[in-house]
Amino acid sequence: MHHAMEQRCLYDYNLTELTELLRSWGEPAFRARQLYRQLYVNLAQNVAQMTDLPAALRARLAEIPLSTLHLERVQIGDEGLTRKALFRLPDGAVVETVLMVYPDRSTVCVSTQAGCGMGCVFCATGRLGLLRNLSSGEIVAQAIWASQELRAMGAAGPSGRVTNLVFMGMGEPFANYDRWWQAVERLHDPQGFNLGARSMTVSTVGLVKGIERLATEKLPINLAISLHAPDDALRSELMPVNRRYPIAELMAATRAYIEQTRRRVSFEYVLLQGKNDHPHQAIALARLLRRAAPRGPLLFHVNLIPWNPVPGTPLGRSEWERVTAFQQILTDYGIPCTVRVERGVEIAAACGQLAGQQALTVEPN
Ligand code: SAH
Ligand code: SF4
Numbered sequence: 001m002h003h004a005m006e007q008r009c010l011y012d013y014n015l016t017e018l019t020e021l022l023r024s025w026g027e028p029a030f031r032a033r034q035l036y037r038q039l040y041v042n043l044a045q046n047v048a049q050m051t052d053l054p055a056a057l058r059a060r061l062a063e064i065p066l067s068t069l070h071l072e073r074v075q076i077g078d079e080g081l082t083r084k085a086l087f088r089l090p091d092g093a094v095v096e097t098v099l100m101v102y103p104d105r106s107t108v109c110v111s112t113q114a115g116c117g118m119g120c121v122f123c124a125t126g127r128l129g130l131l132r133n134l135s136s137g138e139i140v141a142q143a144i145w146a147s148q149e150l151r152a153m154g155a156a157g158p159s160g161r162v163t164n165l166v167f168m169g170m171g172e173p174f175a176n177y178d179r180w181w182q183a184v185e186r187l188h189d190p191q192g193f194n195l196g197a198r199s200m201t202v203s204t205v206g207l208v209k210g211i212e213r214l215a216t217e218k219l220p221i222n223l224a225i226s227l228h229a230p231d232d233a234l235r236s237e238l239m240p241v242n243r244r245y246p247i248a249e250l251m252a253a254t255r256a257y258i259e260q261t262r263r264r265v266s267f268e269y270v271l272l273q274g275k276n277d278h279p280h281q282a283i284a285l286a287r288l289l290r291r292a293a294p295r296g297p298l299l300f301h302v303n304l305i306p307w308n309p310v311p312g313t314p315l316g317r318s319e320w321e322r323v324t325a326f327q328q329i330l331t332d333y334g335i336p337c338t339v340r341v342e343r344g345v346e347i348a349a350a351c352g353q354l355a356g357q358q359a360l361t362v363e364p365n
Helices: 015-024 029-040 055-061 136-153 173-188 208-215 232-238 247-261 279-292 320-332
Strands: 070-077 082-088 094-101 106-109 113-115 130-133 164-167 200-204 222-226 265-271 300-306 337-339
Touching: 015 029, 082 136, 094 113, 094 136, 106 136, 130 173, 136 173, 164 173, 173 200, 173 208, 200 208, 208 222, 208 247, 222 247, 247 265, 247 279, 265 320, 279 300, 279 320, 300 320, 320 337
Parallel strands: 106 164, 164 200, 200 222, 222 265, 265 300, 300 337
Antiparallel strands: 070 082, 082 094, 094 106, 113 130
């Protein structure tokens, strides 16, 4: 797991560290700022393109990999508006990144780990197990790829740049908190990539320690929590993490988070036919959320996600009528609720479908 991380790439350094590195080579601080701009503003694809740097410095920099993500292929769906990149890491693991272009925005869905150790039964990534944590540079480089891709597409207007970033790719961000947070700070840096904190959303399986820690961070990024069930028995069946952090603890942490930050939290709820999509479960969910909400305006939002089929699971996708009925019940209980519009299903780029090249074998059970 630590092997590949020893090979630092240029995207693994923040501006202070780059300054330090270049200073150790006898370079003045402004050279580091030039390099940093090349990386995060100009989106240079290699050191040779950084023509404002002296040739000798470029030669030295070229010894450090720019990025340790090797782009293996890009799959295109939704008539070019959804693009999934498959990257190979130096140790052979693969990660995926998805870019979704809309008329008024462009969203990139970024991975934080290769594979995932959380074992949610409905998720393709979960079936891989955890291969390893990504370095901050490997997380950052995915957003850079998306920007470069948009630039190459020649997309105009707001959709011509990355306007939104969601940490909803492979992996559990809070299980790789330090490196993930370094990536957040670097992507946010107004002198660099300059992505607003409010434009970033982290999704967690419900690691309470991570929620508590996020509440203390200065950057107000958005928090989404994967809930997927209104009771512990079902949630533990779908998400093994629930045995460690059952619903009551998760809700207490969410409540404390809202009281500390006054920021809205959204809950993700993947709808599985006959499993968690019954009207009585919608009512139970509504009651649970009403009970858990702190005083004041309801800072909860529910995002219903139609399940994207994962081969080899005995699960099924809820019929549309059940999705809308579920949504109606939550709405009737006064809980704001939307249904996520899917992208990239045909190229297996949708939520929970990221599994690299790994063939998902069908094991009937
Ligand atoms: N590990 C984090 C973030 C990555 S998954 C988490 O679990 O929250 C992003 C979202 O996709 C989560 O809400 C997850 O539950 C959901 N998801 C996983 N598999 C899915 C599938 N097959 N179809 C739809 N959503 C899925
Ligand atoms: Fe991991 Fe999230 Fe998939 Fe669960 S849903 S296995 S936490 S990536």
